[in-house]
Amino acid sequence: MFRKKRVLSFILACIVLATFISCGASKKSEVTEEESSDLIVVGFSQPGAESAWRVALTDSVKEAFSESKGYKLIYKDGQSKQDNQIRDIRTFIQQGVDYIILSPIVETGWDTVLSEAKQAGIPVIICDRNVNVSNEALYTAFVGSDFKSQGEAAVSYLEKMYDSDGDGVTEDLNIVHIQGTLESSAQLGRSKALAKAMEEHNNWNIIAEDCGEFTKAKAREIMKNTLEEVDASDIDVLYCENDEEAMGAIAALNEAGVKYGVGSKITVVSFDATRNALELCMNGQINFVVECNPLQGPYLYNIVNMLNQGKTVPKITYVDENTFTPDELTEDYIQNRKY
């Protein structure tokens, strides 16, 4: 009798649960349909996925413009080609998106497609790197890094490090310079700061310079070739324009058995401050890292939100950035970073 009662109440419970689940499901799909028609559509064009840094930027933007916050984000990867990015922006225009976010691979060549977006009445927010256009009204706002300041921070570290008596005259320096994607804002800013320092210090020499495309593989190849042409004992500074390049160059130095970093002759300078590079910095393998902050999603969200409310937005927003030396880093700090 007792067993029969238990079976009956189990069946009843199953019926109640099934009804509850099916009601819940139909309610949920109604809400989703309703919501999706109200979503603000943002097209996001990235140049590629060449570095851990860029993946962090993509994640940050995706997180900021989530459906739960009322947005639908259409993400496009330009596969490291400007033509692809231009095609992606044209697709966004045809789709009638509400906003376009563009992280441009290089600075020039955007006038036509940005005019098309303007004619279609779609605000464009430039992010990460900047554009160099004939009329700044072609885009609504810029959110990203001040790359020249980043380069200046690296240069001023070198100036202090190699001027031990503080008289403004540094030691003679032989520099290996591995550049990022040529004509990108990140390369232009970081290279310009070094070029200016070269003018100011006539005892600084660039003994090797090549473009590493912001990738580990290319930088490793450049460093390997450099070590075949230059005596490693002549190198004082390795100026890499991002962490991937620093890691690639370091791999080549390791292979060749050349010492570098704190306590060695070769000082390594890098940009980005990704977790892997900060580990190397904490261990003394990279002397100085200039941060390039990829967590730009919240800044972009703020701009789009203001535009939604009809507010005037700042034309330029620079993201917060820092610099790092080995003594300032702890494992705890590194592991708690988002990228």
Ligand code: AHR
């Ligand atoms: O534009 C930012 C640069 O692009 C970052 O330094 C680099 O890692 C990325 O690929």
